[in-house]
Amino acid sequence: MPPSSTASAPDLLAGLNPAQRAAVTHHAGPLLVLAGAGSGKTRVVTHRIALRLREGLPGHHVLALTFTNKAAAEMRARVDALTGGASTSPNVGTFHATSARLLRQWAPRIGRGANFTIYDDDDQIAAIKRVLKAQGVGEKSVKPSEVREAFDRAKNEGRLPEAGDLPPTLLAAGGAGVADAYEAELLRSNALDFGDLILRVAQLLEREPELAAQLRRRWPVVLVDEFQDTNPAQMRWLRALSPPETCPDLTVVGDDDQAIYGWRGADVRNMLAFEQTWAGASVVRLEQNYRSTAHILAAANAVVAHNTERLGKTLFTDAGDGHRVEVEAFESPRDEARWVAGRVRTLCRDEALGPGDFAVLLRTASLSLDLEEAFRAAGVPAVQVRGRSFYDRAEVRDAVAWLRLAVNPHDDVAFQRAIGAPSRGVGETSLEALSKAAAEAQLSLYSRALMPPASIKAKARGALATFSSLLDEHRALAASQTPLSQVSQTVLAPLLEAMRAQALATRDRSEELAQRVENVERLVVAIREFSREQPDAPLDAWLERVKLVSDADAVPEGTAVSMLTVHAAKGLEFPVCFVIGFEEGTFPHARALRDGEVGLDEERRLAYVAMTRARQRLTLSWCRERRTFTETRHCTPSRFIGEVPTEHIEARVEPEPSRAVARPFGGLRGRSERSTRRSSDADLYADPVYEDDTGGDSPWRVGMWVWHGDLGRGRVVGVSRGVRTTLQVEFDGVGRRSVIASWVSPYDAP
DNA sequence: CACACCCTACTTTTT
């Protein structure tokens, strides 16, 4: 951009603090930005890119790697806004998406076609099951998911899996060949799994210096976001692209306290060792937090300070003290959920907040069950942030399998799925025979189906032939200039037709079947929308996007309370946050505690991430009892609650129309689990602070209006107190019903 | 070979 235009462009350094300014203006050469939560990290990265572009660097020489597609889109938009679109756009994407793009160019070098399929976890498991069967290893001797994790681990560490990576039970069952067979299966299927995407790029760049040199010329400037979550394979990728000995223009940004993907192979030590690996690197610390008020920040800092092995960094804020952190205890998750919903209503009424200002953060996705119910009952709009779930439905996966085959007919996982949806006379027996013959000939199912073995019956052979020629038609269509929406409609027509016929033929369950048809129709609509956004994009591009979406990509902008896992919430902020399920065994999670200190430290960082999402208000809650599918567990509060100094905790909140128990928690600090349990047991019967339905303080009164999620509005005509309060309610248009009190919420009289 | 039904095992986080 010519200097003359700089005058009208925004001043890229205005409003930055000294540390941010140092990071933005740092000259070429490796730079590590240690960016605490809410310290303006994205601002620094985008301004740094914008400054380089303004200095005349063409955008296409910049590569910025992010963790999620949403983060990539945001970064792209912000850079464009800063530069006014005057330069070419920088290349912004996730490691996986960027790798996939590179590999499509380089596909022949790894024995793939440019139209290779990306196998996600479920595809991997399907492939592993096929392999286990082909190798004659019963699925009983090993869980396919365990094998998948072993393969994943190896690839994240930077190598192809070998027999030594397999679970001992599998080796004992004679499954040593499974690793090689799995790789052969991927090769035949013209497929790569998630781990491959990163690993193959790393390997190619290391083995073919001219490729690496070419890439370095293309991307002399590299930035990496969320660096603390990179795994060893990604580090090799990065080292090849920005070799330490060349003193590359490499900027990595991250926060070791927010490293929460260790279970996926990420290694914080990459960050701790950055200064050694890229010798001579500069380090800038961003420690001023612009997000949270002081009590919230101090509470979060205090929790994470219990970890050792930190780069060390203490956040501060200029914002006022704000509200203290609320700690709430409940008898059951249902009470907890009802209280959260009620509190959202109260705050919306009293504090000029809308539902979109709230988030409920969950350690595990399943904790949302009671919440959904409670928000519905309270009439508060709330959505669970789940980007993938739609694509995980069986019928949607069936449809996607058909689309995949239109691009890559050798995709065995899709082949196996599509051939049974709708069923067409090729059952288990035939498929197994075909599988065996395919593996022997080193061919995909599709290729082998073109010359079916004699072991398959004539009827099934005919069905296979019909199926194959259908795939050929689809492939020709997808390769032609036909618009994407028409391609998808044609490809999915046989499936949709069969599903509609089935829905009509079935009397009961027709609702459910109709819903499935609708889901597939929605998929067609989604494809149409995609092709409107990107008119020239082929079906491959859509499939790739679908594969690489994550939960975090689907965070709604808006008008509803967000319920989301802490992992999905990383990088986001909300004025008001509730972290629920803060119990030993849930958060920290029991499975993580099994891994000892390492697991606990990561759980603590997760707690830190959760707490630092809040701008103004933060509530931590726990339940004395939590039921899993089989058992009811008596719970003690999370040790992380005890790690928050008392002075940052709100001892008690105003009474709410629920069975909430508000009480101070500072006293729990340092107590043994045993004494904690005793004190909560005692609370059940004696603690005067505790109020439940058996006490005289019930919020329910005859004559008051209530709202029920299913039955609508009604007026209380009777209250019976027992183990749980039951209300007799006269519902509008429904009549008199007896309902459990925790299912309804108070409702302002019309 | 396809479908209906019953049983069991399951919930950590996800590019």
Place this chain on the structure above:
DNA sequence: GTAGGGTGTG
């Protein structure tokens, strides 16, 4: 409480 596997029947 449900998804996916296993079993039995048409």
